[in-house]
Amino acid sequence: MTMEPTYRGIEEAEREQAAALMMLGFGHPHRADYARRTVAEEFRVLEADGEIVSVLRQARLAQWWLGRALPSAQVLQLATPPEHRARGYGAVLLGRLMAELYDDGVPTVTLRPSTAAFYRTVGFEFAGSWSVYQVRCEHLPRSAAPWRVRRLAPDGLEPVLGLYERLVPARHGGLARDRRWWRRFTREGLPEPATCFLLEAEDSSPVGWMLVAFEPGMAVPPEPFSNRIEVLDWGCVPGAERGLLAALAGWGPLGGYVQWSGPDPDPVLFALDDEHLSMIARYHWMLRLVDLAAAFAGRPYPAGVDGEVSFTVQDTACPWNAGHWRMVLGGGKAELDRTGSVPAGRADPRGLAALFTGFADPEVLAAAGMLDGFGGAELGLLRAAFAGPRPWTAEFY
Numbered sequence: 503m504t505m506e507p508t509y510r511g512i513e514e515a516e517r518e519q520a521a522a523l524m525m526l527g528f529g530h531p532h533r534a535d536y537a538r539r540t541v542a543e544e545f546r547v548l549e550a551d552g553e554i555v556s557v558l559r560q561a562r563l564a565q566w567w568l569g570r571a572l573p574s575a576q577v578l579q580l581a582t583p584p585e586h587r588a589r590g591y592g593a594v595l596l597g598r599l600m601a602e603l604y605d606d607g608v609p610t611v612t613l614r615p616s617t618a619a620f621y622r623t624v625g626f627e628f629a630g631s632w633s634v635y636q637v638r639c640e641h642l643p644r645s646a647a648p649w650r651v652r653r654l655a656p657d658g659l660e661p662v663l664g665l666y667e668r669l670v671p672a673r674h675g676g677l678a679r680d681r682r683w684w685r686r687f688t689r690e691g692l693p694e695p696a697t698c699f700l701l702e703a704e705d706s707s708p709v710g711w712m713l714v715a716f717e718p719g720m721a722v723p724p725e726p727f728s729n730r731i732e733v734l735d736w737g738c739v740p741g742a743e744r745g746l747l748a749a750l751a752g753w754g755p756l757g758g759y760v761q762w763s764g765p766d767p768d769p770v771l772f773a774l775d776d777e778h779l780s781m782i783a784r785y786h787w788m789l790r791l792v793d794l795a796a797a798f799a800g801r802p803y804p805a806g807v808d809g810e811v812s813f814t815v816q817d818t819a820c821p822w823n824a825g826h827w828r829m830v831l832g833g834g835k836a837e838l839d840r841t842g843s844v845p846a847g848r849a850d851p852r853g854l855a856a857l858f859t860g861f862a863d864p865e866v867l868a869a870a871g872m873l874d875g876f877g878g879a880e881l882g883l884l885r886a887a888f889a890g891p892r893p894w895t896a897e898f899y
């Protein structure tokens with residue numbers, strides 16, 4: 503008889519096996535280097551009849567929302583071995599993770615889906631983006647003045663880490679990175695580590711950084727050269743983009759072009775003298791509200807938005823979120839309380855996820871059926887409350 507599946511973490515001795523199952527799920531059974539990059543504490547598994555029937559890897563980095571950091575989790579990978587698929591195990595594993603996060607006081611969890619339909623069944627929705635841009639080096643500004651560019655040794659990143667800490671609060675959706683993220687961006691331990699540049703002001707204070715990989719390609723005649731410069735990560739104080747770009751202008755005659763992931767619109771658009779950049783791809787990340795009330799109360803709101811809106815939530819995956827809620831907005835804050843009356847508005851947890859980050863307009867979510875029964879004034883209030891910068895993260899996971 504099949505017992506109720508067990509949810510648990512793994513022992514160090516099981517890490518290779520869990521990593522191998524993950525790679526099998528993703529169709530990369532020979533990726534031995536994957537196991538090397540994992541730690542046992544990140545894994546959660548579902549076990550049935552003594553066998554692992556679904557596995558995920560998660561991280562717990564805080565995320566910045568309009569200048570305030572809230573605890574958050576990231577599902578890095580999830581897989582159900584082929585022989586156990588379509589039995590509900592993946593959904594149960596995610597549901598159990600969300601219960602764990604709720605108990606740990608983590609109000610949101612995000613991921614990059616390869617199968618959004620699967621994640622939607624447990625309340626995830628698209629809530630932010632990665633936009634990938636390209637510009638040919640010949641279009642970049644040639645002078646970095648008044649800034650200077652300095653090359654850093656890969657183990658000399660301290661000024662970059664300090665600058666990131668200063669700048670990340672202004673990234674709506676930015677992750678509070680740990681050392682592992684920096685090691686990933688610097689390609690530590692790989693045959694070709696990143697080249698690291700620091701941008702400095704005249705007084706030598708750091709104002710920007712750039713971690714790049716040079717990827718020479720096949721030139722297409724009549725072009726004699728082709729050189730892709732992949733920006734693995736970069737950032738600067740507002741307005742210093744020209745300095746970073748100028749550091750790459752010299753590759754223009756070598757067929758150089760720069761590729762990076764950034765917000766939309768990207769400040770680079772305003773640092774170039776014409777519309778030289780092109781967006782070549784856009785991907786979206788998903789968010790799940792684990793603790794609806796804590797998440798909405800945790801992020802800031804525009805100062806002048808006052809009012810209240812009530813709605814009913816049905817949430818089978820996170821039943822503690824279900825019920826009738828009243829959200830009171832004022833003084834740059836929101837408070838959510840249970841209400842005894844039955845509101846006309848109904849909100850799907852997925853719609854609330856896309857609203858929480860300001861990714862989608864409430865009218866769009868209403869048209870998609872994720873907000874229902876709200877009056878025009880209530881939708882207007884929600885629009886004002888959730889207006890703001892478009893959410894994005896520089897970290898692709």
Ligand SMILES: CC(C)(COP(=O)(O)OP(=O)(O)OC[C@H]1O[C@@H](n2cnc3c(N)ncnc32)[C@H](O)[C@@H]1OP(=O)(O)O)[C@@H](O)C(=O)NCCC(=O)NCCS
Nearest residue numbers: 527580581582587588589590591592593616617619620623
């Ligand atoms: C995607 C994956 C994790 C699903 O695992 P699973 O254990 O088979 O999923 P479940 O049985 O729990 O499915 C839960 C729900 O998602 C739906 N679903 C699952 N896979 C789906 C897919 N590929 N497309 C659409 N819906 C899907 C199921 O129909 C089910 O819906 P229901 O509740 O309405 O019946 C599994 O197919 C897998 O490991 N794929 C390869 C790795 C991968 O893509 N991982 C996710 C990307 S990060």
